[in-house]
Amino acid sequence: MFVYDGVRLMDVAAPLEVFGTAAGLGGAYSTAVCSADGGPVITSTGTRLHADVPAAEVGRTHTLVVPGSDDLPHRPPPAGLLDAVGELAGGERSRRIASVCTGAFALAAAGLLDGRRATTHWRHAAALARRYPAITVDPDAIFVRDGRTYTSAGVTAGIDLALALVEDDEGVELAREVARDLVVFLQRPGGQSQFSVAARTPSPRHDGLRGLLREVTADPAADHSLPALARRGGLSARHLTRLFNEQVGSTPAAYIESVRLEAAKALLEAGETVTGAARRSGLGSDESLRRVFLRQLGVTPSAYRSRFRTTAPAS
Template sequence: MAPKAHSVGVLVFDDMKMLDLSGPAEVFSEANRYGADYRLTVVSVSGKPVRTSIGLQVPVDTDADSAPAFETVLVPGGDLLPGRPVDPGLSAAAKRLADRAGRVASICTGAFILGAAGLLEGKRATTHWQHTTMLARSHPSMRVEPDAIYVKDGTTYTSAGVTAGIDLALALLEEDHGPDLTRNVARSLVVYMQRSGGQSQFSASLQGPAPRTPVLRLIQDMVQADPAADHSLDALAERVRVSPRHLTRMFRAELDTTPMKYVELIRFDMAKALLDAGHSATEAASKSGFPSYESLRRAFARHLGVSPTRYQHRFTTTRSGSRTATRTEPDTREGS
């Protein structure tokens, strides 16, 4: 029996990320080799070709007004989206396509287009880790999940940055055709069906902006200067000459966290930097103020969902991959 055709419309625009289009498109194209029947249509607002972030021109099949109804609509992102208002014509086109689609999905900063189109109001969503705070501020009713690789809320999907579009496309493929076909596609493309850990493991820091309050800035400086010292709530409060209760209120008011969680984040960021510099996990734990490797491992599990050793293997060098280049089928039970 021939597979049921599934129409996919991709809304493209100038300066869009090329991989946001090509990554999911390769997943669907590869799926067709294993028995699916995805039919991709490239749509722009005007019907004219667009130029991508790498300078290549992408031909377009139709304009948004003439486009048929699609079962799936994909909206890629672009580097310029978070820093300027979304073009009204682009958001309106996204709204028209989405209203007639079975499901709509954004890749990376494409979430800003869906947000401008009113398609994420009151919904859970994500975007590239660099822009989750801005997305949340721009759309207060949206519940942004900053660590998610992708988020499904009803028939609306959003994904993290760039390559997360491949993760999202695999998830859509599994919904349509089940895990066996999806596993074949993942193996063929040499990617994982589901990577372990969220996108925080790719971020530069978990601390966020430096505190504005002088007392909190002083605490940050003290912890960074001597992370292994006693930074308990009572000790910190005594050093800055406020009560523990008042210090806790200050952290809640400005940083929406507790003093102890903030101390752990500073130590955690220092441990990440030490691992990136080539220190062993045990050394990183000691130098960053964790009492043991086990306590560091638990912190990594909480924040990133991976162990310190696995984090280091992923981000210290690319050379380790050359030793296993002959392996073409990753273990799909565990993240890359």
């Protein structure tokens, strides 16, 4: 793990936790933290992080991980950082190279991503694509593998990336045990749009509408037809629709479908059958569930459910 001043602490800690947990469960991992000069660095939180070794003294390495920082998307990496990354990644010194979050900007500046697919934090994906046109940037991927190079999305996506590396090295059973120990998904659902519907919905100013949204979230399978919502909210259907459009940013039907889709995803992730997920989420039949999944996610419910058996992308 290569660290430097301003490095984001979670980008460092999350993969190290995965590899350390895998080692405790029998995986053949040992980890070391290196900095350009072997000295301590100050992380994004102000925490002092001590290195084990200078970059120049690192021998042949199985995996080099370069975490991100808030500065990398906005200004060129310092010369010392680029020199160290180029030295650590050059030739056959590192068998594979991985970046977490905006660490992709360091790999890109060192020329390690030219002609490859890559990803980074969704907020900075467009900047990466503009600055380095030789890279094919996937703004929604949680992580991308292209040859010996791996890149991941923002911050906690370093966990997803590290789990995938463990699966590559040691097999899916150990990766699954690590995920269970850390209480995380073996493969998280969807792309970088990981916020829940409730979390990304602005809080309505209207008290009655806020109450209705809570009811929908609490029981997606209940009767949330427009007449039923209007009756419970003491509003006319027209007024309620206007409130949704003004304060939620969608129609009642679109909002309810998004909540039910989220509920169905969670059920499938937990191992529920397609039929059970359709019924318990409020989407009704298998066919209704299939139509919503294909329209909103571009995959069938069965294909979505299969993603939780491995970190490998569904075919």
